[in-house]
Amino acid sequence: MKPMTKAGCPLNARSFLFVPGDRPERFPKAIASGADCVIIDLEDSVDPERKKTARQAARSFMDAGARVLLRVNAVDTPWYDEDLALCASSEVQGVVFPKAESLSELENLRNVLRPKTVILPLIETAKGIANLRSIAEGPGIGRLIFGSVDLCLDLDLQPDDSEQELNWYRSALVLASRAAGLPAPVDGVFLSLQDEAGLLRACHAARRSGFGGKLCVHPYQVGQVRRAFSATPEELDWALRVLQAAQSSPGAFRFQGCMVDAPVLLRARRLLASVQESVEVTKVLTSQG
Structure with missing residues (x-):
């Protein structure tokens, strides 16, 4: 998006x-x-x-x-x-x-x-x-x-x-x-x-x-x-760590006592993407100001 x-x-x-x-x-x-x-x-x-x-x-x-x-x-x-x-x-x-x-x-x-x-x-x-x-x-x-x-x-x-x-x-x-x-x-x-x-x-x-x-x-x-x-700092930290863990764990895997599969990884990516979108919005608003 x-x-x-x-x-x-x-x-x-x-x-x-x-x-x-x-x-x-x-x-x-x-x-x-x-x-x-x-x-x-x-x-x-x-x-x-x-x-x-x-x-x-x-x-x-x-x-x-x-x-x-x-x-x-x-x-x-x-x-x-x-x-x-x-x-x-x-x-x-x-x-x-x-x-x-x-x-x-x-x-x-x-x-x-x-x-x-x-x-x-x-x-x-x-x-x-x-x-x-x-x-x-x-x-x-x-x-x-x-x-x-x-x-x-x-x-x-x-x-x-x-x-x-x-x-x-x-x-x-x-x-x-x-x-x-x-x-x-x-x-x-x-x-x-x-x-x-x-x-x-x-x-x-x-x-x-x-x-x-x-x-x-x-x-x-x-x-x-x-x-x-x-996204809170805690959410972003979780997203980064779960995506890092996924690099060495193909398919479903256990992370912090919970099962991680494709939908969980997609949520992690969305959290990180939301930060980038926020940065882009701020840049545009600043340029318009």
Whole structure:
């Protein structure tokens, strides 16, 4: 899996930071936060009377050379068409498409975008979950994003701190992504800005479930998210040693009291490859900064 599209959007990114579109003074801070991707939000964080202001601010920022993701307003809102016109800009790396529910919506969006601009559907409604397979296999899809907050609202779910009630829906995104050949999906936001331990628990649970990154709502979350979705030193040490052991042990063999065969070796190679991909993403982000 290549870490970058031709447009320069890191599809194996771990941290995606939202910044309100009507707060342009925060745009440079978001870029400087170290987030793999910055999403200028034209939707939920912007009041209706400030939608035009947010769009103009995003346009000015991109005219100055910034390359970002845009979260547009939903297709059934009065702001969608003007948002869509903005998305045709060459500085838009990708479009975060809220409340994605059908292939036809995505095909219409694809027809407006430049060929190298990726679509990142937000799966946050019952219809979106029901149509996951066709959405994941749609044209120009870069990665699926789990809109956990809105999905809870749509389904009237009331998860506790462990969010076990959302496990089935998360697994559905992981399965659909893998079947469609997409990178691991991106987990939803963690709303508390003071519960550092809770954020880390949420990140680790998402990574164990097959997610590859997480949405962030504040720059302070970026570093924790990037670390949580990265291979640990212990994992990398294990990967190196088990691959070294495999060189002198053809076929299945015993390592640290466990049986090692082809799938285990493949996991070790993936762990080491993830480090190289992370280095390549960092180089690209630095060159763009």
